[in-house]
Amino acid sequence: MKPKSFVYVFVIITLLYVVLALGVPPDQATLDKYDLSSLQIRLLNLTVVIPVVLIWLTALYGFINLKKYALSIKESKEGKAFNLLSNGLMILALSLPLGSVISSISRYIATNNDAYLVSTTIIKNYSSLLFSLAAFVVIAIGARELIRTFNQKSQSAFRLPTSIVSALIVLSVIYTWLISTHSFNQGASNDAFYLPSWLVIFTLVIPYLIAWGAGMAATYFITVYNTRVKGAVYKKAFSDIARGIGTVVFISITLQLILTVTSQLNRLNLTPVLLIVYALLILYAIGFGFIARGAKKLKKIEEV
Amino acid sequence: MIVHNKKLYNEAVKVSEEYLGPAGERFIRRQIQTHFNIEPENLKPQHIPELVDWVRLTFSMLTNDAQHVTSFSERLLQLAKSQHHSLKDNSLKLPSHETR
Numbered sequence: 001m002k003p004k005s006f007v008y009v010f011v012i013i014t015l016l017y018v019v020l021a022l023g024v025p026p027d028q029a030t031l032d033k034y035d036l037s038s039l040q041i042r043l044l045n046l047t048v049v050i051p052v053v054l055i056w057l058t059a060l061y062g063f064i065n066l067k068k069y070a071l072s073i074k075e076s077k078e079g080k081a082f083n084l085l086s087n088g089l090m091i092l093a094l095s096l097p098l099g100s101v102i103s104s105i106s107r108y109i110a111t112n113n114d115a116y117l118v119s120t121t122i123i124k125n126y127s128s129l130l131f132s133l134a135a136f137v138v139i140a141i142g143a144r145e146l147i148r149t150f151n152q153k154s155q156s157a158f159r160l161p162t163s164i165v166s167a168l169i170v171l172s173v174i175y176t177w178l179i180s181t182h183s184f185n186q187g188a189s190n191d192a193f194y195l196p197s198w199l200v201i202f203t204l205v206i207p208y209l210i211a212w213g214a215g216m217a218a219t220y221f222i223t224v225y226n227t228r229v230k231g232a233v234y235k236k237a238f239s240d241i242a243r244g245i246g247t248v249v250f251i252s253i254t255l256q257l258i259l260t261v262t263s264q265l266n267r268l269n270l271t272p273v274l275l276i277v278y279a280l281l282i283l284y285a286i287g288f289g290f291i292a293r294g295a296k297k298l299k300k301i302e303e304v
Numbered sequence: 305m306i307v308h309n310k311k312l313y314n315e316a317v318k319v320s321e322e323y324l325g326p327a328g329e330r331f332i333r334r335q336i337q338t339h340f341n342i343e344p345e346n347l348k349p350q351h352i353p354e355l356v357d358w359v360r361l362t363f364s365m366l367t368n369d370a371q372h373v374t375s376f377s378e379r380l381l382q383l384a385k386s387q388h389h390s391l392k393d394n395s396l397k398l399p400s401h402e403t404r
Contacts (some may be wrong), residue, residue: 153392185355214394231325238325297366301327304362 003067006090008051010060013097020104021049028262050101051278055285059065059093062244062288065295072302078149084142085245087293089219090134092248095131096284106234118194125193128259131250136157140214144219148227164216172209175257206258215249228229234301240294243253247287255280312383313347316355319379323363323372335359352384 026041035043070082075197106120144158179200191201226242229235258276313336336344339358340351346354356377358404364373 073327073330076326124400177356229325230321231323231328231362232369232372233323234327236324236367298327301331301366304331304365 003064004073006067006094007064010094010097012055012058013094013101017097017100017104018049019055020101020108021045022110022227024104025273033143048274052085052281055160055281056093056096058285058292059089059096059288062295063089063093063290065299066241069295069302072299078146081142081145081149084138084145085241086142088137088139088142089245089248089288091135091138092252095135099128109277121192121194123206128256129207129211132256133214134181134208136211136214136218136249136252139249140218140221142226143218143245146225150225158221160220162250164220167218168209170176170211171212171253175209176201176205178257186203212253212256215253219246219249234298237294237301240290240297242294244271244290244292244294245286247283247290250278251284251287310345312349312352313345315383316347316380319376320385322379323376324366331362332359336361351383352380356380 021044022045026045027036030036031038031041034041064085066082070079070086071081084249103124106124110120111115147158179199193204195204215282220243222245226235226239229238258280313332316332319331320332322329331383333344335358336342336347336351339354340347340353359380360373360377363376364370367373
């Protein structure tokens with residue numbers, strides 16, 4: 001997808017989210033829970049919508065700059081790698097507004113008709129998984145292509161270190177435990193999946209762990225590239241991209257883990273929930289900001 | 305002579321890659337093609353002083369580190385000097401049957 005077309009699609013989806021967030025009437029359960037009026041909830045939504053949209057636009061800005069750089073070097077040895085990295089970030093950036101639109105529509109449909117609660121929950125869960133899996137796998141393939149530009153004949157560069165494998169094992173154990181202890185209240189209105197446990201494990205948990213493994217591998221390969229690549233000025237510019245991608249991958253994984261314990265979060269007061277959301281989204285924006293800064297520096301090298 | 309020029313170009317690329325990594329060759333090719341309108345492989349020692357001026361100007365747009373700019377420029381200048389010496393040495397090495 002060309003950058004310009006992507007921008008139009010992104011803006012349209014973002015506007016759709018804003019309309020849904022502010023236009024859809026809030027459900028009574030939420031109003032009762034937080035003891036707020038409909039207008040108050042809408043104003044509160046605005047305090048979330050505005051910064052969230054700004055953060056999404058930062059993600060868009062980060063992707064656009066990296067894509068422009070990738071297009072400027074497409075004939076070069078590392079052109080394919082940067083193109084893949086930017087495509088992965090495109091999926092990640094698009095998943096932000098698109099995921100929120102799907103979530104808003106699902107919530108609205110389910111609130112007005114209980115019969116659709118199960119199907120909308122399933123659609124929401126699988127769409128979120130597909131975005132993560134696609135984004136992280138593409139980013140990981142791009143990162144591996146970067147290492148290949150060193151004409152590395154031995155396979156040792158592609159072997160993940162023990163620390164990353166251990167971290168993934170620990171993450172797998174924690175995530176599986178969280179899923180199994182908090183989410184299976186089948187039939188209850190707060191069931192996170194409305195699916196049998198074995199189906200959740202094989203079609204959600206395992207693919208998520210594959211996605212996160214791909215994300216961690218991508219971060220590692222990019223760090224290796226940043227360490228080995230020559231050129232003091234080039235390295236300085238690329239290190240912003242490395243830092244940005246690492247941050248974005250880490251936040252994505254953290255967000256997904258937190259969403260797994262939404263039933264726990266619902267028991268908290270409003271303030272801590274909002275603080276957690278804001279903190280993570282701000283870090284997301286910082287990550288994409290680094291990517292944009294690094295991409296602009298690299299592009300400048302190709303222009304002077 | 306062509307072999308010497310290509311060697312000069314390759315050496316210039318190596319120096320450029322020390323600072324600009326994978327973008328180094330593209331950078332030096334662009335400077336040579338834009339400012340001398342020649343194929344980069346035809347770079348001659350007499351082009352180097354002007355090339356250094358352009359490199360100093362453009363490279364300083366990419367970094368605030370004045371030391372990098374200076375060392376990049378000096379290393380390129382050094383290439384021209386070593387090429388001159390190399391050409392001089394080759395011209396002095398006459399076959400044994402020739403006399404001066």
